[in-house]
Amino acid sequence: MPRGEKAGLFLHSIFEHLDFTDRDGYGDVLESAGEYYSSVYKPEHGDHYLDLIRHCMNVKIDTKDGGILCLNEVKNACKLPELEFYFSLDRHQKSLIAGILKDVEFTTDARIEGIMHGFIDLLFEHNNKYYILDWKSNFLGNRIEDYGEQGCLEGMRANNYHLQYHIYTVAVKRYLEKKLKNFSYERDFGGVIYMFLRGVRENNGTTGIYFEKPGVEKMNALESLFNG
Numbered sequence: 001m002p003r004g005e006k007a008g009l010f011l012h013s014i015f016e017h018l019d020f021t022d023r024d025g026y027g028d029v030l031e032s033a034g035e036y037y038s039s040v041y042k043p044e045h046g047d048h049y050l051d052l053i054r055h056c057m058n059v060k061i062d063t064k065d066g067g068i069l070c071l072n073e074v075k076n077a078c079k080l081p082e083l084e085f086y087f088s089l090d091r092h093q094k095s096l097i098a099g100i101l102k103d104v105e106f107t108t109d110a111r112i113e114g115i116m117h118g119f120i121d122l123l124f125e126h127n128n129k130y131y132i133l134d135w136k137s138n139f140l141g142n143r144i145e146d147y148g149e150q151g152c153l154e155g156m157r158a159n160n161y162h163l164q165y166h167i168y169t170v171a172v173k174r175y176l177e178k179k180l181k182n183f184s185y186e187r188d189f190g191g192v193i194y195m196f197l198r199g200v201r202e203n204n205g206t207t208g209i210y211f212e213k214p215g216v217e218k219m220n221a222l223e224s225l226f227n228g
Contacts, residue, residue, distance in 0.1 A: 062205055
């Protein structure tokens with residue numbers, strides 16, 4: 001599979017428009033995305049991409065609360081792709097945020113303020129819990145072992161994805177608190193899934209998958225800094 005920004009956009013386009021439950025329709029979505037990203041997609045490689053899609057849809061994801069999640073069970077009506085968010089930020093020292101999020105590194109100005117804006121690849125509901133999912137096309141290595149637990153951790157740290165998913169979680173928590181009566185973060189939020197697409201295998205839920213649910217104490221502390 002090619003590397004680079006266009007390859008990532010191609011894969012995102014596939015999963016954004018995919019009906020997870022319609023296995024017979026995977027090929028049509030692939031071909032449609034391939035027509036738009038013809039510089040990336042080669043029809044002779046179609047079976048390989050279909051394998052990738054099936055692996056991602058069928059893999060059993062351990063949600064760490066005793067449950068197993070398969071994306072092929074998530075209906076379109078329970079999905080909200082490309083969720084856009086805005087929220088304002090008071091002026092803060094970034095060191096305060098880094099004190100809460102131990103795996104985060106800041107390399108720019110010491111202070112942060114203004115408007116936080118972004119898009120979340122997918123918010124979905126399954127078995128009465130809400131999950132954030134981010135599709136990642138990162139190349140972590142040529143071997144499946146490179147997408148194991150350690151490889152995914154290194155990919156998360158190298159790209160500061162820990163900061164990203166905590167920001168996403170703040171946005172989703174606020175969104176659900178406004179949309180749902182009696183929303184409880186601890187009860188109703190299932191967690192965050194980062195899917196490193198190149199390494200996902202349906203018979204091995206430990207490669208290509210990073211899963212985490214930030215603790216409520218951490219989220220409350222972070223939200224107190226993200227008031228504006």
